[in-house]
Amino acid sequence: MERILCLSSFIGVIISIFNSYLAIFILAGLLLFDLLSLKPTIEKSSTLIAFTSFALCTITQLGFEYLPDSCWGISLKLYLLSLCIFHVSEFLTQSYFHPQSAKFSTYLLNHSREYELAIIISFIEHAIKLAIPFPEMFYNWLALCIGIFVVVIGHFFRIGAEINAGSNFTHLIQNSKKETHTLVTSGFYKICRHPSYLGWFLWSVGTQIMLGNIICSIGFFITSRQFFSGRIYYEEYTLLEFFGTEYLSYSKKTSQFMPFFDNFLNTPKIT
Numbered sequence: 515m516e517r518i519l520c521l522s523s524f525i526g527v528i529i530s531i532f533n534s535y536l537a538i539f540i541l542a543g544l545l546l547f548d549l550l551s552l553k554p555t556i557e558k559s560s561t562l563i564a565f566t567s568f569a570l571c572t573i574t575q576l577g578f579e580y581l582p583d584s585c586w587g588i589s590l591k592l593y594l595l596s597l598c599i600f601h602v603s604e605f606l607t608q609s610y611f612h613p614q615s616a617k618f619s620t621y622l623l624n625h626s627r628e629y630e631l632a633i634i635i636s637f638i639e640h641a642i643k644l645a646i647p648f649p650e651m652f653y654n655w656l657a658l659c660i661g662i663f664v665v666v667i668g669h670f671f672r673i674g675a676e677i678n679a680g681s682n683f684t685h686l687i688q689n690s691k692k693e694t695h696t697l698v699t700s701g702f703y704k705i706c707r708h709p710s711y712l713g714w715f716l717w718s719v720g721t722q723i724m725l726g727n728i729i730c731s732i733g734f735f736i737t738s739r740q741f742f743s744g745r746i747y748y749e750e751y752t753l754l755e756f757f758g759t760e761y762l763s764y765s766k767k768t769s770q771f772m773p774f775f776d777n778f779l780n781t782p783k784i785t
């Protein structure tokens with residue numbers, strides 16, 4: 515049953531790519547399945563899951579179809595694509611490793627008011643620049659290329675780390691150790707102790723550089739750094755409780771967050 519939810523997200527992506535009337539029948543079929551299986555909450559509805567990835571992919575496609583091929587248009591198209599990749603991949607990886615807890619919020623679309631606000635402000639800053647004289651001052655190809663580079667690395671770290679950690683990775687920080695929880699120290703986790711957070715950080719700042727959003731680039735940099743400082747501080751405290759000396763010796767060998775910049779976050783170092 516849980517696998518159907520994971521599959522629903524895939525179905526949403528596929529039907530938006532092939533974009534045919536079949537989509538209506540498939541979504542209607544999922545709705546029927548939901549009604550027959552009497553799901554207790556809307557959060558766990560396969561129709562909602564399929565519709566969400568369908569909507570994210572369709573908005574991206576519309577962007578690619580109707581936005582111009584100028585610098586601002588391309589940066590906006592890529593921003594939509596990047597948001598779509600981020601949220602759909604969050605759902606797909608997490609529902610694959612934790613099918614029993616897959617639900618609408620696994621897309622992380624509604625994970626905090628601050629995040630929603632930040633995304634809205636980024637669109638507003640992008641739009642305001644169009645209304646002022648000489649918008650080309652802000653939309654430039656160099657920023658676009660640097661942004662794309664940072665965003666690609668961000669996606670690579672975020673998705674790679676989630677797959678690397680497998681079932682040990684959960685969106686919510688675990689307060690008590692599960693029997694199956696093991697310490698991951700290889701692959702991405704050899705580069706730094708928090709590769710998925712590093713990926714998220716690079717992705718969020720990279721998207722704003724890509725858009726040429728000066729205010730949001732600085733704002734996202736400061737707020738994400740602040741957010742991950744607090745989160746990592748607490749997470750490392752729990753990991754020390756779970757794994758003790760194993761975590762201590764891992765932290766001695768591996769950078770905390772940004773490789774080569776050990777003091778990037780204001781989090782106390784474990785030694």
Ligand SMILES: C[S@@+](CC[C@H](N)C(=O)[O-])C[C@H]1O[C@@H](n2cnc3c(N)ncnc32)[C@H](O)[C@@H]1O
Nearest residue numbers: 675682684685687688696697698708709710711
């Ligand atoms: C949202 S994930 C973030 C993982 C990690 N901080 C990162 O950035 O890739 C949070 C969960 O991952 C677990 N976790 C973090 N680092 C881990 C590691 N090296 N091995 C196993 N589990 C880990 C924590 O216990 C927590 O419940």
